[in-house]
Amino acid sequence: MNHISHSNHRCSALFLDRDGIINIDKSYVFRFEEIEWVEGIFNLIQFANAQDLLVIVLTNQSGVAQGMYQESDVIDLHIQMNEYLKSKNCKVTDWFYCTEYDSSCRKPNPGMMIEAQKKYNINLYNSYMVGDKSTDILKIDGPTTFLVRGNYPLGDIDKTEKVEVFDSLADVLKRLKHAFQA
Numbered sequence: 074m075n076h077i078s079h080s081n082h083r084c085s086a087l088f089l090d091r092d093g094i095i096n097i098d099k100s101y102v103f104r105f106e107e108i109e110w111v112e113g114i115f116n117l118i119q120f121a122n123a124q125d126l127l128v129i130v131l132t133n134q135s136g137v138a139q140g141m142y143q144e145s146d147v148i149d150l151h152i153q154m155n156e157y158l159k160s161k162n163c164k165v166t167d168w169f170y171c172t173e174y175d176s177s178c179r180k181p182n183p184g185m186m187i188e189a190q191k192k193y194n195i196n197l198y199n200s201y202m203v204g205d206k207s208t209d210i211l212k213i214d215g216p217t218t219f220l221v222r223g224n225y226p227l228g229d230i231d232k233t234e235k236v237e238v239f240d241s242l243a244d245v246l247k248r249l250k251h252a253f254q255a
């Protein structure tokens with residue numbers, strides 16, 4: 074795949090799951106003090122920035138529906154994470170979160186991705202989703218999904234042309250560099 078020339082003017086995106094991909098998944102993290110950055114995340118975002126891929130976070134935050142923390146905690150945390158990422162020369166364009174169960178926004182439902190697609194005019198066929206759970210394979214045509222082995226068993230994943238499994242974010246970065254011939 075060569076993503077250097079686009080057949081239209083729509084942009085491409087690197088969608089990132091949050092817990093387990095950006096920060097270590099300690100279950101229901103909601104305070105900045107709890108954030109431990111996943112190895113390789115800064116390099117991955119910097120590469121996406123250099124390739125003009127929009128970096129957009131899509132995160133299920135049902136801790137809100139469960140009353141474990143408030144929506145305002147999620148918003149505050151994302152502001153703080155975004156500031157820290159900026160200090161590492163990492164630009165994240167937007168953070169989408171889903172606080173509900175049984176919702177079209179809850180991954181694997183594609184609601185958050187569709188919202189982002191409309192807001193930024195994204196060509197999903199030239200876009201990628203990076204996650205660590207089978208539910209990060211969203212029910213939508215277009216993006217290639219890169220799953221990273223971590224806290225969750227991925228043995229039951231249907232590996233198709235559009236789903237690839239890696240051991241680390243460094244391996245995801247290698248794969249992306251290959252796609253971009255960088």
Ligand SMILES: [Mg+2]
Nearest residue numbers: 090092093205
């Ligand atoms: Mg995750």
